Amino acid sequence: MLAALKDIRKLNLQQLQDVLKLWHEPAFRAAQIYEWLWQKHITQFEDMRNIPKLLRQKLQATFVIQAVQIHETQCSHDGTLKCAMRLFDNYVVESVLIPEGPRMTACISSQVGCSLTCAFCATGKLKRMRNLEADEIFDQVALVNEEALRVYKKKLSNIVFMGMGEPLLNYKAVIEAISKICSPQGMGISPQRITVSTAGVQKMIKQLADESLKVHLALSLHAATDEKRNTVMPINETNSVTALKSALQYYIKTSGRRPTLEYVMLHGFNDQPEDARDLIAFARGLKTKINLIEYNPVAETGFTASSRNRMHAFAAQLQEQGLICTIRRSRGKDIDAACGQLANRNALAQPEYK
Numbered sequence: 001m002l003a004a005l006k007d008i009r010k011l012n013l014q015q016l017q018d019v020l021k022l023w024h025e026p027a028f029r030a031a032q033i034y035e036w037l038w039q040k041h042i043t044q045f046e047d048m049r050n051i052p053k054l055l056r057q058k059l060q061a062t063f064v065i066q067a068v069q070i071h072e073t074q075c076s077h078d079g080t081l082k083c084a085m086r087l088f089d090n091y092v093v094e095s096v097l098i099p100e101g102p103r104m105t106a107c108i109s110s111q112v113g114c115s116l117t118c119a120f121c122a123t124g125k126l127k128r129m130r131n132l133e134a135d136e137i138f139d140q141v142a143l144v145n146e147e148a149l150r151v152y153k154k155k156l157s158n159i160v161f162m163g164m165g166e167p168l169l170n171y172k173a174v175i176e177a178i179s180k181i182c183s184p185q186g187m188g189i190s191p192q193r194i195t196v197s198t199a200g201v202q203k204m205i206k207q208l209a210d211e212s213l214k215v216h217l218a219l220s221l222h223a224a225t226d227e228k229r230n231t232v233m234p235i236n237e238t239n240s241v242t243a244l245k246s247a248l249q250y251y252i253k254t255s256g257r258r259p260t261l262e263y264v265m266l267h268g269f270n271d272q273p274e275d276a277r278d279l280i281a282f283a284r285g286l287k288t289k290i291n292l293i294e295y296n297p298v299a300e301t302g303f304t305a306s307s308r309n310r311m312h313a314f315a316a317q318l319q320e321q322g323l324i325c326t327i328r329r330s331r332g333k334d335i336d337a338a339c340g341q342l343a344n345r346n347a348l349a350q351p352e353y354k
């Protein structure tokens with residue numbers, strides 16, 4: 001039986017240069033091929049127009065390009081575009097383009113499914129099947145950028161790792177993908193325009209603080225006491241609120257950056273004045289800003305969104321204490337827009353998920 005061909009995008013530039021040297025090709029070919037793969041984002045060897053035909057054929061006989069493809073797109077009346085991305089092994093993840101004023105933000109997945117089972121989340125209902133590879137993460141960004149150019153004639157300005165999965169549990173691939181996204185040989189996007197959002201893996205928050213990459217960090221807090229957070233985010237049992245606060249203090253001290261606290265507002269669960277007091281106590285002494293997020297309801301979770309009035313009163317309570325706080329409206333309400341919903345629907349057709 002023939003061995004499976006290797007994905008050429010698993011090679012770094014040096015490894016590609018080594019292969020071409022073995023084939024007695026001029027050194028500049030490696031840079032040309034690398035540019036086709038990562039800057040021009042082609043998915044067929046035959047599209048490498050400045051590469052001689054014989055070399056293209058040799059590449060084709062030796063390697064494959066396991067590129068991610070857009071399987072389905074939904075467009076919301078508010079302009080949000082949600083893409084179900086099909087991977088080479090037929091798993092589906094989702095990526096979202098959120099146009100907002102001058103900003104074009106891509107929300108990117110880091111895992112197929114998620115192991116963390118947060119009670120309010122659609123992705124939490126999908127078993128974690130596997131981590132995404134760095135190139136699959138990169139592909140999502142490149143494809144969403146193509147959609148932004150196609151639909152809005154604008155390039156991506158921001159990237160958030162807030163799609164399916166916990167990015168800090170696929171740390172190596174996420175960091176590798178970010179390096180490639182930021183590199184001049186990749187997409188040349190500034191790391192300051194990238195936000196990694198975590199459900200709270202304190203050890204990895206500290207590791208991220210130590211990286212030289214200058215990305216932003218967001219902590220999905222959603223409840224500010226162990227008692228309450230344990231009931232909706234099982235990860236809190238091993239990463240307590242106190243441990244997370246100490247990891248954030250380390251992050252702020254080491255990186256000099258201001259992390260964001262994400263707080264999705266769930267009617268009757270975490271939106272009362274005493275919850276605001278708990279959040280104020282958590283944020284006290286931290287250089288942070290708080291995003292209060294309107295909940296996009298997910299069937300069968302039992303949660304509904306807090307009212308606008310309640311969100312404003314909650315925000316006012318935080319602001320009175322000097323905290324920086326913004327209300328974030330839910331986007332794409334008319335499509336399967338809550339994290340995991342579109343992939344969930346596609347995934348149900350896949351035997352692996354049953």
Ligand code: SF4
Pocket residue numbers: 114115116117118121122123124125163164165166199339
């Ligand atoms: S909220 Fe994030 S970490 Fe929690 S289950 Fe959903 S995808 Fe996973």
